[in-house]
Amino acid sequence: MKNNFEFKNPTQLIFGKGTIAQLAKELPKNEKILVTYGGGSVKQNGVYEQVCHALKGFNYVEFWGIEPNPTVETLRKAIDLGKRENITYILAVGGGSVIDGTKLISSAIPYDGDAWELVLKPSKIGKMIPFASVITLPATGSEMNCGAVISNAEKQEKYAFYSSYPQFSILDPATTFSLPDFQIACGIADTFIHVLEQYLTVTEESALMDRWSEGIMQTLIELAPQIKTNKTNYEAMAEFMLCATMALNGFTAMGVTEDWATHLIGHEITALHGITHGQTLVIVILGTMKVMKEQKKEKILQFGARVFHISEGTEEQRMDKTIAACEQFFRSIGLATKLSELNIGKETITTIKERFIKRNTRLGERGNIDGNVTEEILIACL
Ligand code: NZQ
Ligand code: ZN
Numbered sequence: 001m002k003n004n005f006e007f008k009n010p011t012q013l014i015f016g017k018g019t020i021a022q023l024a025k026e027l028p029k030n031e032k033i034l035v036t037y038g039g040g041s042v043k044q045n046g047v048y049e050q051v052c053h054a055l056k057g058f059n060y061v062e063f064w065g066i067e068p069n070p071t072v073e074t075l076r077k078a079i080d081l082g083k084r085e086n087i088t089y090i091l092a093v094g095g096g097s098v099i100d101g102t103k104l105i106s107s108a109i110p111y112d113g114d115a116w117e118l119v120l121k122p123s124k125i126g127k128m129i130p131f132a133s134v135i136t137l138p139a140t141g142s143e144m145n146c147g148a149v150i151s152n153a154e155k156q157e158k159y160a161f162y163s164s165y166p167q168f169s170i171l172d173p174a175t176t177f178s179l180p181d182f183q184i185a186c187g188i189a190d191t192f193i194h195v196l197e198q199y200l201t202v203t204e205e206s207a208l209m210d211r212w213s214e215g216i217m218q219t220l221i222e223l224a225p226q227i228k229t230n231k232t233n234y235e236a237m238a239e240f241m242l243c244a245t246m247a248l249n250g251f252t253a254m255g256v257t258e259d260w261a262t263h264l265i266g267h268e269i270t271a272l273h274g275i276t277h278g279q280t281l282v283i284v285i286l287g288t289m290k291v292m293k294e295q296k297k298e299k300i301l302q303f304g305a306r307v308f309h310i311s312e313g314t315e316e317q318r319m320d321k322t323i324a325a326c327e328q329f330f331r332s333i334g335l336a337t338k339l340s341e342l343n344i345g346k347e348t349i350t351t352i353k354e355r356f357i358k359r360n361t362r363l364g365e366r367g368n369i370d371g372n373v374t375e376e377i378l379i380a381c382l
Contacts, residue, residue: 070101096140139187141248186278
C-alpha cells in the first residue's frame with residue numbers, strides 16, 4: 001500500500017431472500033416517511049406488496065415516477081411534497097435512479113433554494129433527511145455509496161454529485177428476476193466498468209485492491225453466461241448483486257488512483273440522446289483504452305494477463321487482444337460496442353468536445369483528457 005487513505009462506509013447491508021420484511025423492524029418509528037418509487041415495475045414483481053405489508057402501522061406518503069436518469073424537474077415535485085408533508089425520513093424503492101433521486105430529495109427538502117443548485121454546488125448541502133433503500137437493480141452501487149447522478153431535461157445536462165449514504169439497504173436478489181435482459185446487461189457492464197475506472201490507471205499501488213478488482217471482474221465474466229441462460233438463477237443473481245455493491249462502495253478504491261473519464265463522457269451521451277448508462281460506458285471504455293493505451297500500458301497488460309489470461313505476443317499485441325477480449329465480453333452480453341450502432345455520429349462528438357472545452361473539463365487519472373482528447377476517444381468509438 002503506497003498511498004495514505006481514509007475510509008468510512010456507514011451503510012448497513014441486509015442481504016438475501018425475504019429481507020424486505022425487515023423494513024418493519026429497521027425503519028425508525030415515529031417518523032413521517034416519504035416512500036419513493038420509479039415507474040411501476042415494483043407493482044408487477046411483488047416488491048410493492050412486500051413493502052406495503054412491512055410498512056403497516058408506519059406514517060408514510062408515496063411519491064411515484066422517478067424516471068431512469070432522474071431529472072431535477074421530476075424531483076422538484078417530490079421535494080415540494082416532502083416539504084409540505086414535513087417528511088423526516090425517506091425510503092427509496094427501485095433501481096439506482098430512484099436511490100439517486102432520493103439522495104437529492106433528502107438534501108433539498110431542508111434547503112431553501114432550488115435543488116439544481118445542490119447538484120452544481122454540493123458544498124451548499126447542509127442538513128439532510130436520513131434515508132434507506134430497497135434496491136431492485138444491481139448496477140450503480142448507489143445502495144452503498146454517497147454518489148448520485150441527476151439530469152436536467154431542459155438543459156440536456158447530467159452531473160454527478162456527492163451527498164450521503166443510505167442508513168441501510170435491503171438487497172433481495174429475488175427482486176431482480178423481473179429485470180429485462182437489456183437492463184441486466186447494462187447492470188453487468190456498469191459494474192464491470194466501475195471496477196475498471198478504479199483499476200485501469202497505474203500498477204503497484206496496492207496488491208490487494210488489484211486482486212480484489214480482478215476478482216470482481218472475473219466473477220462477472222463467469223456469471224454472465226449463467227445469467228443469460230437463466231435470469232431467475234437465485235445464486236447467480238445474488239453474486240451479481242453483491243458484485244455491483246462491492247464495485248462502487250469504496251472497497252476497491254482504497255489508496256488507488258482513479259480515472260472516471262469514461263463515466264463523465266458517457267453521461268454526456270445519455271444527456272444528449274437518453275441512451276442507458278451501462279450501454280454508453282461499454283462504447284466509451286473501448287475508445288478510452290485505445291486512445292490512452294500508452295498512459296495505461298502497464299495496467300492494460302496486467303488486466304489482460306490476469307483477467308483474460310492473455311500472455312502471448314508483443315506488448316502492443318497483448319494490449320490489442322485485451323481490448324478485443326473486453327469488446328467480445330460486452331458483445332456476449334448483448335450490448336452494442338460502437339456509437340454508429342446507435343446512430344450517433346460526428347455532430348454529437350463535436351457538441352461534447354465543445355461542452356468540455358467551455359467547462360475547461362480535465363478528466364482521467366492525470367487530468368489530461370480535455371475536450372480535444374475526448375473528441376479522439378469518441379472518434380475511436382465510431
Ligand atoms: O422505473 P421502474 O418502473 O422501476 O423501472 C426501472 C427502469 O425502467 C427498471 N427496473 C428497476 N428494477 C427493476 C426494473 N424492471 C423490472 N424489474 C426490476 N427489478 O429498470 C429501468 C432502469 O432503472 P434505473 O434505476 O434507471 O437503472 P440503474 O440502476 O442502472 O440506474 C441508472 C442511473 O444511475 C446512475 C446512472 O447515471 C443513471 O442515471 N448512476 C449512479 C451511480 C451512483 N449513484 O453511484 C453511479 C453510476 O455510475 C451511475 O452513473
Ligand atoms: Zn456507472
